[in-house]
Every structure is written in C-alpha cells, then in structure tokens.
Amino acid sequence: MYVFYNRSMSTPILATKLFVPSPRPKAVPRPRLIERLNKGLHGKLTLISAPAGFGKTTLVSEWLAASHTGAVAWLSLDEGDSDLARFLAYLVAALQTIAANLGAGVLSALHSPQPPPTGALLTALLNEIANISDDFILVLDDYHAIDATAVDQALAFLLEHLPSQMHLVITTREDPHLPLTRLRARAQMTELRATDLCFTPAEAAVFLNQVMALDLSAEEVAALEKRTEGWVAALQLAALSLQGRADVARFVKAFAGDNRYIVDYLVEEVLQRQPESVRSFLLQTSILNRLSGPLCNAVTGQNDGTALLDALERGNLFVVPLDDRRYWFRYHRLFADVLAAHVLQEQPAQVPILHQRASAWCADNGLPAAAIRHALAAQDFVRAAGLVELAWPAMDGHFQSATWLGWVRAIPDELVRARPVLSLAYARALLNSGDLEAAEARLRDAERWMETLAAGSERPQAPVTKMIVVDVAQFRTLPASIATARAYQTLARGDVSGSVKYSQRALDLLPEEDHLRRGPAAALLALAHWANGDLEAAYQALAAAMVNFQKIGALHFAISGTYGLGDIRIAQGRLREAVKTYTQTLQLALAQGKPLLRGTADLYLGLSELYREQGDEDAAIHNLLHSEELGEQAGLSDWRYRFCRVQARFKATQDDLAGALDLLDEAERRYRRSPVPDVRPLAAMKTRVWVAQGRLSEAQRWVQERGLSVDDALSYLREFEHITLARVLMTEYSRNHADRAIREAVHLLDRLQQAAEAGGRMGSVIEIALLQALAHQAQGELAPALVALQRALTLAEPEGYVRIFVDEGSPMAALLREAMKQGAAPNYVRRLLAAFGQAEGRTPTTQLLSEPLSERELEVLRLLGTELNGPEIARKLMVSLNTMRTHTKNIYTKLGVNNRQAAARRADELDLL
C-alpha cells in the first residue's frame, strides 16, 4: 500500500514521505564529506544548508547507505507540514518506523479539536525517545518548506532536550530558525554548506567521465566546472545535454560563453533532445507533487505514464522514486519549477485543466486532500466546494477540523453559502474551535435553506442562487444536525432552556436506531438538565447517552462523559458512588489496552480529587501524578484546564496559596466556552484563595464586579459564587466585626441551605452547614454552632468527607473538639481531628536554608545523588521530564549551585537528606 492509515486511525500518513531514498547506483564518492558526517554524530545536529540542487538529499542517503549501520527515521517535509499538528503527526510516524509503538499517546492527544500544549506533548515524546535502546538518526529533509514559528520552536525544544541516543540531520535551502549560534558555540552541530557540497574539479571529473561516461578532456571538464561553479544540479543537466552528442567541444564552448541562468539554458537543451511525447509528458506532469503512472495518465490523457516514469528514472531525468515498488515518484524540485515555468509560458490556459484532471483522479483514488489542493489550484471552486463538503465527516472524525477550516476559507463565500451541508460543517468546525460568534452566520445560512425548502411552493419567488447539495446522506439528516449544533451553541452561551428545545428537536427528528447522531443530542440534553440543577435527571440522561455510545463502540465518547457523572454525584454529596463510577469506567478503559483511550487521564484526575476529599492523601497524590504522567496524551481536550484546577486545590492544602493562584491563572488561560456547565467558576475559586490570603479588598472587588448580593435569586449555576460571597462576608466580620456583614452572611447561608436541600445538592448542604457553624461560633453562639456542625457530620460521615472540614482550619478544629466533648459521632470526629493533626504536623524539619526545600524537592535531591539520569529520575518519581527539570532548577536555586555534583555535595554539607 502506498497510502496507509496509522494505527490510531487519525491523520492519514503518506508513507512516501517517510521513505529513506535509496542511493543512486552510480555516484561520485565523497569521502571528505562522509567523514565529516560520521564525526558529526557526536553532536546533536547535522545541518546541511545549501541552495536547491546541491545534492543535499543524495549525500545524506549515500552516507546512510554506505557507512551507517544504525536505525534511521526519515521525514520529507512539504509546505503542508507548517501545520504543527501535522508536523508532529508525521514526526511520530517517522519515529514509529524504528520503534513501532512510540508516541502513540502523543498522536491521539494531537487529534483533538484543542490539541494540548506543545511543550507537554514534546516532553512526553522525549521521554519515550529516551527509552529507545539503540542510537538512531532522524533526518528532516527539505526543512525550508516549513514556514511556521510554532514548528521551529517545537524543533528547538526537541534539540534542547535531545536524548543522547538520537541525532538530528536537517537538510534545507535556508538556515532554520534554531539557536544555531549556541549550538555552534557548544560544538554540538556539524555544518555542511554550499561551498562544502560543490563538486571540486576532481569530483566534477569523476562525475562527468566515470559516472556519466562522457570522456571529456581536462579542459572541457574545467570549463564546465568553472561555468557551473561546482553546482551539482547544473553539472548533471550539462551531462544530460552532452550524452550522445557528437559536437561536445562546441557545446562546452557555447555553454561556457553564455551568461544565461544555467538551469534555463540546460533544461532547454535537455528538453530539445527529448522526443515530443516525452517533452510534453514532462511539461504536463510538472504540476504534480507526486507522480504515479495512473495519475500521469489521467493528467496527460495518454496511457504510457508508468513506462515513461520508468524511462525517466533510468535516463537520470530528475525523477526520484518515493517507495520501494517504484510506484510513486517526484521530480527534483528545481527541475519541476523550471518545467512548470515552461508550461505557464507556453500553455497558460492548459494549466487549470491539468489541475482539474489531477483533482478528479485524486478524488477517485482516495486522496481527498490532494484532490482539494488541485481543485483550488485550478481555481475550480465549485469542484473544491463539493470535495470539501464530502471531506467533512472523515476530517471531523479524525479531529482535523483545523485543516478543514483552511480549505473552506479558500472558497469564495457565495459558493459556501449556497451549500447548506457545507455551511453547517463550517459552523461545526467553528464551534469546535470555540468561535461561537463566527459559527452563528454559518448556522443561519444552513437554516435559511431549510426554511426556504419548508416554505416550498408557497413562495414562488425563489432565491437568486440555487441550493447545492453534494453530500446527500448528510443532507437527509441536516435539520437534526442543525438542531444539535444549535443546542451546543446555545448551551455554551448559557441559554439552558433554548438548548433543551434544540436537543429535543434533534431527538424528535432522528430515528431511534441512529445512535451515532442521537448520542450528541442526548448528551447535550443531559448537560442542560445539569446546568438547570436537575441533577438526578441529568445523571440518568448522561448515563443513558454513555451506554448508547458504548453500544455502538464509541467508547471514547462514553469515557468522556464520566467526568460529568462524577461531578454530578459530588454535587449530590455521594462521594462513594462517584468513586465507584470512576473506578468502573477506569477498568473499562484500561481493558482496551494501549494506546490508552483519551479520557483515561481525566479518570485518574477525578479519582484524585475524590481521594483528596476523603483524606486519603497517598491515593490522591498517586492518582494525580498518574494523571499528569498520562497527561495530554490520554486526556480530553480540556484535561490540562481541569488538571490545573485540581492541582490548585492541592497547592492550597499545602499552604502554597501563591502557587494555587498561578495554577488558577493558567486554568483561566486554557478555559474555552463549551456546553459543560461551569458550576465552579475560576474567578470564584480565585476569590476563595484571596480570602485565605486575607486579601479582602480584592475579594470584595470580585463581589462588586459580579454584582452579587445576599438577596439575589438563587440558582445552581450561581451557588458556588453565592457561597463564596458568604465567605467574603464572614471574613469581613472577622476583620472589623461589622454586624451587618455577619447578619447578611447568616441570612444568605440560610437561603442557600434551603435551595441546596430542595435541589438535592447534599455536597453543598454540608459546606453551607459548616459555614453556618463557623458563623455562629464567630459570634460566640456555641449551641447553634454545634447544631449546624452536627447536621454536617451526619451527612458527611457515611461518605467519608475529610478535607471539607480540615480546609476550614483551626476554628473548625476547635468546634470539632467541642462536639467531641458532647459525644457527637466520636469515631468520625476523632478521625477528622487526627487529619487536622497531620496537617499541622507536616511542617518540614528545620533546614539551614533561607528557602527550605519541599518534600518533593528533597526526594528529587536524593535521586540526584544517584547514578540515574534525568529521564530515569522522572520515571521513578512518575512525573514528566519537564516537571523534574523544574524541580531540579528550583533545587539548584535554593542551594545556590548549578550542577548535580555540587547539589549532592551541598546536600551533604547541610545534612539535608
């Protein structure tokens, strides 16, 4: 197969791009260059930077074939690889040619509508590369095709942290945007440039007389070498022009005395010497990036494509095989450019026709991306629009809506708007990218067509444009698909009742057996119930939607809903059931084996949050680290956002409030609107941290900005904010004993209590009861305080809540001791008080440092004293390489050292371990 889909069924990978070019059967030996390449393997990077036609690729493939025995991964880049996601997908695919399972998780993480941050992906990839046992070389060929800072940065990051077994080779026509100066200064890079690659007079002689068997005199060789300045492509063209020529001397003389652009001159010579059939074949097929016999036949209208490609390869006419079967070829790009310029000048009208033929063949042969590219090049936008419409379901399924958006944006708007199916797909791609506003116009376009159709004959004045539908299957369910997209958009905008209507309409329109389309509508309906505070209805609906997804084998959808189920149960105060839900789904996910399904990291995260609440700190941290390790590879698209939120709570528990705020800020940057109800808004979470820090004025400003008051109408979606408001008021009271503040707080808490009870949100009821207890206590009213506390204890004990008490700090401990005296839930209260004790006793032993090392840092420091290398330490601690590096950096700063040995020495001196 010349096209295969890699195992994760995502970005289609063209195997030809990963093909290590075979060396030419006859070549000029270049020992001086081979030796430098071999020596360069000690460094990180070999950069081969020279203009087109200097034999860069040939040199590398000859070097690898002749003297390199280790593994090689090859990636030929083209303009499309400027898309970072695609670049990384190909990078992983190339690496998989030497380590089959490498980066599978990275790939699946990439194929989400919101790919995770590159740094995390690359770290995960580096960790896996560090596990490869043997040294290997990765070649990035034609890196100049990349025009994207994001890709440059990713590559710079890889180079910076390159594991020692990997060596990178880059060939390019322009110097890449990498820290070359630094690499040079550290002698980590070997460079071969134009002056190195030029044929020396001796090499030119070998090439012309031995490889090309031309039998030229020394003067003739010298004249050619001088005229071409050793430019390999030019010498090659010159040799082709000379083959079988009687008047060699005259040709050399004429060529040497001419100052035309060498390639112009020589290509013309070469073309003139070809039979007309070959000449026209070369010109017509020059528009193709990749050539195969059948594709060439489609473009030329002849049937000699395969034979001609074969002949061109044998005749050394600048075709390069792209696979072992010699099915796909490409022209040397310099040659192709010159040919294309010929076509453009000689038959300009022909060019779009050639592109159209190529587009048709590619469409018929399962190469939709190439078909679309040729249709756009032909400016045949009607054709392109049809192809783009048909490509949507597969691109959406492969999480490639970003690439798809690039195509649809190249099509004139009036053509898009005449196509309801295309318009809806456009809207959905925009919704995926979080652009709810831009999606609106596209949704309206699709809806207008449906309305026009519904009005039918009643409205004789038909619209000016005609409706066009290419994907008939999608069109049949279009009204339901529009309704689902609307349900998504309205819910993301916070219009719950509107969203319910749309989901319901979608479900009414879809037949019972269309599980794939009913699933999203049903899930959106469940989310709307949730946002409304109908927790039990939401839970049942979401669980039913997940079972349906599971039935049709869409397990990743099923898993992705678990976080919702868990959150709903937490709101209901049913921690044990939440743990059960997560655990069961986790077993289901792990049973699928590797690569882990997306959403698995989120399951660990959910468990971590629950174990933390239940006071099982070891299990909580274990699950948190596990989630971080799987991280972006096996997480949903908003995993990092959730991870930051959860981690912030751990930081707060450890009294690192500034660290908690940093994490909440990061979460804020990663937040994007989606239909999942935002029941614990980040701004309110931040306000709670400010309250803990005593930053009352900032907290009060938040209250004002949100326009919160104790007499607001209460709703589930604002409950977290209102409880936060009560906390702000209580802090105000403790600060300045303003009676108004505490009266308002108590009033609000009473109302919240009733609302939460009515809504079955027992998790909230516990928190509110604890705050009521603290409010009474603050006013010196012990008896009512204990009544409220008792209520909380009764609800909390069966579910094993711990942190909800402990996080309230010493006033709560005092209250619990009072409760203990009165004999309330003695075992449970004793457990809670013990947890307070642990929290207090955890302050680190005195260190002789101005800034003491954390537990984690001490652990890292201990391992830095061993023989383990960086990646090994990271694995041992179950953290990413990046996290490990951050710890190391912090340790160095705190110890005032700058390397491992010094750190170990200092640890000894200070008796830290």
Next chain:
Amino acid sequence: MSETHALTEGQYEPGLYAIRIKGHLHNRWTGWFEGMTVTREDNGDTLLTGPVADQAVLHGLMKKVRDLGLPLISVVPIEPE
C-alpha cells in the same frame, strides 16, 4: 539601510520593486514571478521589476528566487517618479 528606508512608510501598500539576480533569465519567468518584467542587463544580471502588493508577496518572490538557486544581488524599492 537606505534601501529599506522607503519601506518604513506604507509597507502594507503596493509598491514597485526591482530584484537583481545574477545570470540572464528567460522571458518565460514573467508568469512564474507574478507578472514581473524580466530585463536582462549587459553585465549578465537580470532585473525583475514590477508592482508588489505587500511584504508578504515580496517574501514569496524571494522564496522563488531561493528555490531556483538564483544568486540574489539586491532588492530595491523603486520610488515612483
């Protein structure tokens, strides 16, 4: 830097440019270089002159020069007379 002076104003607007390269180019490259006029000079250089819509187009032209392995001598904006 005098050559870039003219660019500081109106760099997002169309302007005339002259791209000087070494070697004589055939007229056929006019289409390839977005309609630039090809003028061959006696010293063996070629001047590509014509309107350039904006900096992005100019950089695109530079890339074409690079991809043909043409030695680039200068790029100069031409002041309208």
